[in-house]
Every structure is written in C-alpha cells, then in structure tokens.
Amino acid sequence: xxxxxxxxxxxxxxxxxxxxxxxxxxxxxxxxxxxxxxxxxxxxxxxxxxxxxxxxxxxxxxxxxxxxxxxxxxxxxxxxxxxxxxxxxxxxxxxxxxxxxxxxxxxxxxxxxxxxxxxxxxxxxxxxxxxxxxxxxxxxxxxxxxxxxxxxxxxxxxxxxxxxxxxxxxxxxxxxxxxxxxxxxxxxxxxxxxxxxxxxxxxxxxxxxxxxxxxxxxxxxxxxxxxxxxxxxxxxxxxxxxxxxxxxxxxxxxxxxxxxxxxxxxxxxxxxxxxxxxxxxxxxxxxxxxxxxxxxxxxxxxxxxxxxxxxxxxxxxxxxxxxxxxxxxxxxxxxxxxxxxxxxxxxxxxxxxxxxxxxxxxxxxxxxxxxxxxxxxxxxxxxxxxxxxxxxxxxxxxxxxxxxxxxxxxxxxxxxxxxxxxxxxxxxxxxxxxxxxxxxxxxxxxxxxxxxxxxxxxxxxxxxxxxxxxxxxxxxxxxxxxxxxxxxxxxxxxxxxxxxxxxxxxxxxxxxxxxxxxxxxxxxxxxxxxxxxxxxxxxxxxxxxxxxxxxxxxxxxxxxxxxxxxxxx
Ligand code: UD2
Ligand code: MN
Numbered sequence: 001x002x003x004x005x006x007x008x009x010x011x012x013x014x015x016x017x018x019x020x021x022x023x024x025x026x027x028x029x030x031x032x033x034x035x036x037x038x039x040x041x042x043x044x045x046x047x048x049x050x051x052x053x054x055x056x057x058x059x060x061x062x063x064x065x066x067x068x069x070x071x072x073x074x075x076x077x078x079x080x081x082x083x084x085x086x087x088x089x090x091x092x093x094x095x096x097x098x099x100x101x102x103x104x105x106x107x108x109x110x111x112x113x114x115x116x117x118x119x120x121x122x123x124x125x126x127x128x129x130x131x132x133x134x135x136x137x138x139x140x141x142x143x144x145x146x147x148x149x150x151x152x153x154x155x156x157x158x159x160x161x162x163x164x165x166x167x168x169x170x171x172x173x174x175x176x177x178x179x180x181x182x183x184x185x186x187x188x189x190x191x192x193x194x195x196x197x198x199x200x201x202x203x204x205x206x207x208x209x210x211x212x213x214x215x216x217x218x219x220x221x222x223x224x225x226x227x228x229x230x231x232x233x234x235x236x237x238x239x240x241x242x243x244x245x246x247x248x249x250x251x252x253x254x255x256x257x258x259x260x261x262x263x264x265x266x267x268x269x270x271x272x273x274x275x276x277x278x279x280x281x282x283x284x285x286x287x288x289x290x291x292x293x294x295x296x297x298x299x300x301x302x303x304x305x306x307x308x309x310x311x312x313x314x315x316x317x318x319x320x321x322x323x324x325x326x327x328x329x330x331x332x333x334x335x336x337x338x339x340x341x342x343x344x345x346x347x348x349x350x351x352x353x354x355x356x357x358x359x360x361x362x363x364x365x366x367x368x369x370x371x372x373x374x375x376x377x378x379x380x381x382x383x384x385x386x387x388x389x390x391x392x393x394x395x396x397x398x399x400x401x402x403x404x405x406x407x408x409x410x411x412x413x414x415x416x417x418x419x420x421x422x423x424x425x426x427x428x429x430x431x432x433x434x435x436x437x438x439x440x441x442x443x444x445x446x447x448x449x450x451x452x453x454x455x456x457x458x459x460x461x462x463x464x465x466x467x468x469x470x471x472x473x474x475x476x477x478x479x480x481x482x483x484x485x486x487x488x489x490x491x492x493x494x495x496x497x498x499x500x501x502x503x504x505x506x507x508x509x510x511x512x513x514x515x516x517x518x519x520x521x522x523x524x525x526x527x528x529x530x531x532x533x534x535x536x537x538x539x540x541x542x543x544x545x546x547x548x549x550x551x552x553x554x555x556x557x558x559x560x561x562x563x564x565x566x567x568x569x
Contacts, residue, residue, distance in 0.1 A: 010555065012374075026417070052263065066433045075449075082161070083191070083193060083195045090153060091157065094187075100220075102264055105152070106151070107262065107365040107368070108265075109262060113154045116154065117154065119162065121268040125163035127272065127357070129462035130240075130357035131236075133357055135240065137245060137374065139169075143225070145212060145216060145219065145226050145227070146159060146175065146215075146227050148188075149208075151182070155229065155363065156177075156187070156191070159227060159228075159230060160194065161231065162232040164196070166237060167233070167237070168239070173221035174198055174219070174220065178211040178214055179199060180202050180208065181202045181354070185201055185292055187390075202214070205333075206412055207334060208337070209332070212226060213327050216321060216322075220315045221318070223245055223315060223318075224316050226316075226436065227313055228312040231361060232361040233359075234359040234360060240317065241315040244297040245317050250320060251351050252320075252345050252351070252353075252354055254352070255358035255359055256272055256309060256358065257270060258359050258362070259364060260361040260366050262363050273289055274288065274305040275289050275307065276307060276342070276354075280440075283401065287439075289410070290439055299357060301354050304314070304355075304356065305353055305436075308343075309344035313325070313360050313436075321392070322422070324350070325420045325424070325482055330381050331422075332372075332374065333372050333373070333374075335380040335384065336383030337388070340387040344421075346436050347421075347426040348421075348427075349426075357562070378409065381411075382409065382410065382412070386417070395429050395442075401443065405517070450565035450569070451483050451565070452481050452485050453564040453566055454559075454563055455564070459563065460470035460483050461494055466511060466548075467549055469542050469549075479568050481495070484568060490517075490522070491523070494512065494554055496515055497513060497514075498512065498514070498519075499523045499524065505519075506538055506553055509548050509549065520534075520535045524540075527554060529561075530556075531566060536551060538552060538553060539551060539552060539553070539555075540563065541561050542560045542561075
C-alpha cells in the first residue's frame with residue numbers, strides 16, 4: 001500500500017516537472033510561418049563576414065523544435081501578385097552554365113539561389129510577443145526603392161515577391177527599381193510587367209547613393225523604404241516601421257537584418273540585442289546594446305536606439321528625407337553614406353532606431369562582386385572623408401589617425417554640404433558623442449593636450465599631492481608637462497596619472513593617482529565651463545586660493561570653478 005502511494009507521488013512529481021518545462025518552453029517558442037521551415041538549418045554558427053563584423057545569431061532559437069502554432073496567413077495567389085509576368089521565362093533566361101563557378105558573378109552561391117526559385121517560405125524569426133502588437137489600420141503607403149547593379153535574377157525577383165507576399169497590399173504604393181547600368185537592361189525592364197513595379201535605368205553607372213536619390217525623386221508615396229536587391233522580407237515587416245515613422249516623421253527606422261547564407265541560402269535569425277556602431281576608421285560594426293539599456297528593456301518589442309544604421313534597409317518619411325538633404329550625391333558607388341546619413345539624422349533633429357518586430361533577411365557577402373571605376377579603397381576613402389569633413393568637427397583627427405592613408409586623398413568640394421549643415425542648424429559632433437554614442441572611446445594615445453586656464457593661471461600638478469594654480473608657462477610644444485592635461489572622458493590625465501577626489505563630500509581635496517577607468521573617484525565630465533565629478537556631482541574648485549583645489553557645490557560661472565581648456569598645438 002505504502003509502495004503504491006510512493007509510486008503515485010513519484011509519478012505526480014515527474015508529471016508536474018514535465019508540465020512546468022512544457023509551459024516554460026511554450027513561452028519561449030518562436031512562431032513559424034511555414035511547415036517547411038522545420039528543415040531550416042539551426043542557427044548559432046557565428047560566421048565572420050569579411051569587412052563586416054560577426055553577426056551574432058540568436059541562440060534562443062537554437063535547440064527549439066519548430067512547431068506550427070497558428071496557421072500561416074493565407075498568402076496572396078500568384079496571379080494577383082505578378083499579373084501576366086512570366087517568371088519562369090525570366091529565370092530561365094539567365095542560367096548558370098554547367099562548369100561555371102557559382103560564386104563568380106555575385107559573390108554568393110548562384111546555383112543555390114536559382115534552385116530556390118522566385119519565392120519560398122521562411123521562418124518567422126520575431127519574438128513571439130511581436131505577433132500580438134497592434135498597428136493603426138490607416139497607415140500611410142510607401143514607395144519601395146531598390147537599386148541594383150548586375151544583381152542575380154533569382155535574388156532580385158525574390159526580393160520583390162517577398163515584398164508583395166508579406167506586406168499589406170494597401171501599404172505598397174509602388175516598387176521602384178533603379179537599374180544602375182547593369183549589363184543586361186532586360187533584368188529590370190522585364191520586371192516592370194509585375195503590377196506596381198517600375199523600372200528606371202541609369203544611362204551610366206552612378207553608384208548606389210545617386211541611384212537612391214533618383215529613386216526617391218520618382219517616388220509618389222509619402223514614405224520611402226529602401227532595400228538591397230538581395231533581401232527577403234519577413235512576416236509583418238513593414239507595419240512596425242511605418243507606424244513609428246507615422247507617429248514621428250523625424251524617426252528613421254530599420255528592421256533587424258537577418259542573415260541569408262551566401263552558401264546555402266538558409267535563412268538565419270540575427271540576435272535581437274545588437275545595434276549599429278563604428279570605429280574611428282569609419283568601419284561599421286554590429287555591437288551589443290549597452291548593458292544599462294539591456295537591463296532596462298523589459299519589453300522585447302520596443303525600439304532600440306542606434307548610433308548608426310547599416311545603411312541598406314530603412315524607412316524614412318519622404319519630406320524629412322528631402323528636408324535633411326537626401327544624400328551627399330558626390331559620394332560614389334558604395335560606402336560611407338550610412339555614416340553621413342546617420343550623423344545628419346541625429347545631429348539635425350531626428351533619431352535612428354532598430355525595430356525588433358520587423359525582420360528582413362539579407363545576403364551578406366565577403367567581397368564586392370562589381371567593379372569600382374576609381375578603385376575600392378579610394379572610393380571608400382573619398383566617401384568617408386566627405387562624411388568626416390562635413391560632420392565630425394575636431395573629432396575628424398581620430399579618423400585620420402585611424403586611417404592615415406586618407407590624408408591627402410581627393411574628396412571634392414564639400415561647400416554645399418557645409419551650407420546644408422548650417423542651414424539646418426545641426427548640433428555638433430561633440431553633442432553626438434555625448435548624447436548618442438558615449439560608448440565610442442577616444443583613442444588615448446591620440447588625445448589632445450590642453451592647458452586648463454583659470455583667469456590668467458593654469459592648473460598644474462607637481463607630483464601626487466601638489467596640485468594648484470600656477471602661472472601659465474611656455475607655448476606650444478614647450479609647455480611644461482605639469483600643465484598639460486588630456487581630457488579622455490571620463491578621465492582627466494597627465495600621462496599615467498589621473499585627477500581623483502579623495503572623498504565624495506564637498507570640500508574634499510583632489511590629487512593625482514594612477515589612472516583606472518573603473519575608479520569612480522577619477523570620473524569627470526565637462527559641465528559648461530566647469531569640470532564636474534560624475535559621482536559626487538561636485539565641481540573642481542581652485543578655492544581657497546592658497547591651498548590645494550577641492551570639490552565644491554557646482555555654481556554656474558563661479559570664477560573659481562571655470563576651467564577653460566586651451567588646446568596645445
Ligand atoms: C551595406 C548596405 C548597403 C550600403 C552599404 C554601404 C545593408 C544590408 N547593406 O553593404 O545598402 O548601405 O553597406 O554603402 O545594410 N549597388 C548599386 N550600384 C553600385 C553598387 C551597388 O546599385 O554601384 C546596389 C547593389 O546592387 C545592392 C546595393 O546597392 O543592391 C548595396 O550594395 P551591396 O549589397 O554590395 O552592399 P552591402 O550589403 O555590402
Ligand atoms: Mn547588400
């Protein structure tokens with residue numbers, strides 16, 4: 001009898017544990033838009049894309065079996081979507097010849113892309129909570145703008161068909177293709193038989209920047225949506241982006257960009273914890289969102305602020321695009337325009353965000369499959385130099401240090417863009433650094449030295465405990481080390497020593513000690529003309545005149561708290 005009861009308890013316990021696991025698993029489970037997606041490869045194999053950072057995949061999907069939780073939304077019938085367009089003939093018109101290298105022309109596996117044909121089901125990679133977010137019923141329509149140069153027919157057609165299949169038809173006003181002087185004009189022309197698709201062909205190679213400006217000029221909808229020519233948009237990709245732009249026309253929004261494998265065309269979910277960043281050479285990279293932001297995100301459907309966008313896939317209000325000066329049309333072929341646009345949007349009154357409930361797949365490649373008439377390196381330097389010269393103010397010196405080869409290379413006139421910046425009354429790059437991208441550190445060895453003047457005197461340190469105001473001595477290179485300061489936020493350095501407070505209370509002395517980025521007593525930031533200790537909130541004060549400097553309550557314009565940095569050149 002006792003054994004029976006023990007068995008019953010054991011069975012109940014096991015059932016309870018299994019039930020709990022099942023419940024937790026249900027809660028974590030991604031939805032799928034297709035039964036065939038069970039054959040999708042597993043994600044998590046982080047691969048490096050040349051010239052691009054590792055794309056971190058979202059591990060939460062890795063070992064979870066894919067199960068149908070809702071019937072896929074009925075996707076529109078063929079005929080409705082593509083009208084009389086003969087897609088078979090279009091695809092068969094260009095076929096890989098037996099023995100040809102399938103990577104040669106497009107830097108991805110063309111045989112695999114062709115095998116997939118014009119459309120396929122892909123896994124819905126959004127967080128499951130995205131499916132229950134509601135959007136306005138009367139969202140404004142958009143013009144989709146796709147520029148391409150010698151794109152493969154199968155990838156281009158899949159891009160277009162995925163848009164037609166997975167967007168509410170009322171939101172797609174038109175799809176404008178800009179054929180950037182591809183070898184075969186029919187690649188584009190034939191596609192204009194598809195309802196809503198228009199084709200504009202450049203009379204010469206312009207590059208993606210001028211091509212997009214042309215496309216935007218021809219657009220008739222109030223909202224612009226840019227896509228690369230080798231994408232597949234995912235379930236409900238468009239509504240979240242149009243909603244955000246409708247609510248505030250100064251927002252420029254991007255989806256999470258999923259990865260379409262360049263080898264086998266598997267559709268892989270990208271991590272939802274990344275934003276766009278860069279280093280001083282103006283090299284784009286994906287980076288983790290800062291930990292404080294991550295901790296405060298209790299709703300995975302909310303937008304992620306991003307310092308820069310990858311560049312290819314974004315939605316923007318058309319009047320805002322025009323008001324902000326479209327693009328810098330003196331940039332050629334490829335590269336740099338995403339920085340120029342990102343700095344401009346932030347500094348001139350807008351914002352950039354990534355919307356986790358919008359997902360678009362893109363084939364990331366390891367090399368450019370097309371030629372650069374002026375050469376790849378020179379073109380990238382020209383474009384990024386233009387971005388740095390127009391937008392980065394004194395911070396451009398770090399760009400030149402990181403990319404010494406850029407010095408002296410031609411970049412054309414930037415007069416028009418400088419006028420634009422003035423006319424739009426844009427903020428400084430310093431503002432951008434402080435408010436949008438404080439995580440971008442200034443390279444320490446390059447930090448400029450300044451003297452810190454107060455009245456006619458300079459802040460001087462003669463050893464650890466001997467700080468004070470002294471007569472400013474020497475000029476330029478012959479300034480004494482004891483009066484040279486490097487403001488490498490949050491540190492105030494003199495070589496390996498940093499200014500630190502001795503206690504967190506008003507009246508405490510300051511001293512010099514070995515630098516440590518983690519030491520809260522060493523953290524300072526400018527507050528108007530004053531230097532504020534970040535943790536105590538107190539300001540560096542030279543009072544009393546005889547004794548060593550202390551920290552006191554910040555008071556605006558108090559003479560003994562004013563420290564004027566003067567660059568040593
Ligand atoms: C990324 C962006 C891309 C662009 C670029 C920087 C994504 C997914 N992609 O590079 O949109 O911002 O960074 O400039 O964020 N194209 C032309 N004419 C040309 C060269 C290219 O029309 O002379 C087209 C090309 O066919 C493609 C698009 O421009 O549709 C972007 O080129 P890519 O795919 O080679 O750039 P990608 O994805 O490496
Ligand atoms: Mn691309």
